[in-house]
Amino acid sequence: MFLICLFLCSFNYFVRTEVVGNGYHEAIGIPAVHKIMGMEGVNRIVGGGPAATITAFPFQAGIVVTLTTKKTSVCGGALISNTRVLSAAHCWWDGESQASQFTIVLGSLLLFSGGTRIVTKDIVTHPNWNVDDLRHDIAMVKISRIEFNNNIRAIPLPAMSDVRQDFSGLTATASGYGKTKDAQNSFPPSTNLHNVNLEILTNDVCQRSFDIPIHASQMCTRGVRGIGTCDGDSGGPLTAIWKNQRTLIGIISFGVGDGCQAGFPSVYTRVTAFLPWIQGNM
Template sequence: MIFQNKYIFLLSCVFVCRSAAVYENGYHMDVGVPKATWLRRQPISRIVGGTKVDAATAVPYQAGIVVRLTTGWTSVCGGSVVSATRVLTAAHCWWDGQSQAALFTIVLGSLTLFSGGTRIETKQVTPHANWNTRDYTHDIAMVRIPAITFSNKIQAIPLPTASIVNNNFVGFTGTISGFGKTSDAQSAVSSSTVLHRATVPVISNAVCQRSFSLNIHGSHLCTSGDGRKGTCDGDSGGPLTVIVNNQRVQIGVVSFGPPSGCEFGEPSVYTRLTSFLNWLQAQM
């Protein structure tokens, strides 16, 4: 989900750089809608280079998001449970500059996106006020949901604190997860789509910039595509997590990926959560 996209910005795609905008027709029409169609038709979709998650308990903070657009089309994104009443995702999942979401169906505790688990419909989505659809800065949004009951399949992921605000995380091994495509060869997203995850190294923004004509800002964070691992279409909005002081913490939200596609070993780009601590606190 997080690594693919044939235009500039991604999911992440689930990830992007040929003009002043990430997608020619916006994320939803270029990525999310085709992915939703593919997920319904294919037996499995996954993080590129990743492994199938055998139980929802392995990634209990993962949220799937089925997006209903105002046009009636169905799109898809990812997200993360950050409290009993909040799910974090990317702003472009709600409004990508061309397509507007009308309703999110939040899917929790499930290995499949279009069936199973706890499913919650909501229109209460707050994108960052400075979300910029041209340079994909401030690509972050908070979703409000009725209070859920935590279980071994549904848990909140801790967010960064001020104690690690100056950590750039370069060299850390991150974990990405989502329901995205397996490869560029797949044209879309299936009712039996299975959650996958992969480990990826965090790289410096300077190294990341070499793969993009779009500016990589300080509020972005990147992971290497070495080993052809990364996010692919449909992973947008999903979490990037690392272990800090023996605790798993979310440090990024899948934002976009390389113009070359999912499987060419290029970086994936995320919204850097340590750049938004005040905003996150205000939204909680």
């Protein structure tokens, strides 16, 4: 079974997905490091636009992943408290590569420079995460306490009363530092945080694009051609305005492997399905 992990791509206003077997880091994360480092300063989410200031996304976390092989990979995450970042389980263990530590980057439009940088080895993946199942793709990253400011601030989680909400029809925002288009083999000199707005689908509609089951603990965004998520932000946040405040509703997990610009849906871990687990690890 192919695990197709997402990276937010934003160049020419497009966001795309990448296909990977059970080995996200070797197939996507490690190659993306060199591309992102060479691109820091340029737009990258596909179909979206650059974040003008980090204050628009103060909850955004970049994750520089150090693997046990000493290679470097990349992921994304969302700051949910002074000491916790939520990300995807496959960023820590993808079935082939094991991470040894994360460097969490907060308060920066760039992934490899600036901001507050915190090294941690304290990561808890969901006990039922399995790379062949694709469910329970969620991890809690524990960091030393940071003080909030205009550039660094936690994003609210949904309430327990929202558990039955599927959020379909809502416009959500994905954000990240990743690649920008299918044909992009080289990158401009810098890479900025980017964001894109995407419509949330019902799981029934989303299922038509996948051979594997889309479960209730997952959610999807519509893949209009040229708009979606791409190389660089697996584990990153999907947020929406809910009850008058921006709220974390999804974590980037996987997608169809026909290119970021092909127009297929992207799949996320549904945050409301894991609220008890999240609260138990705060």
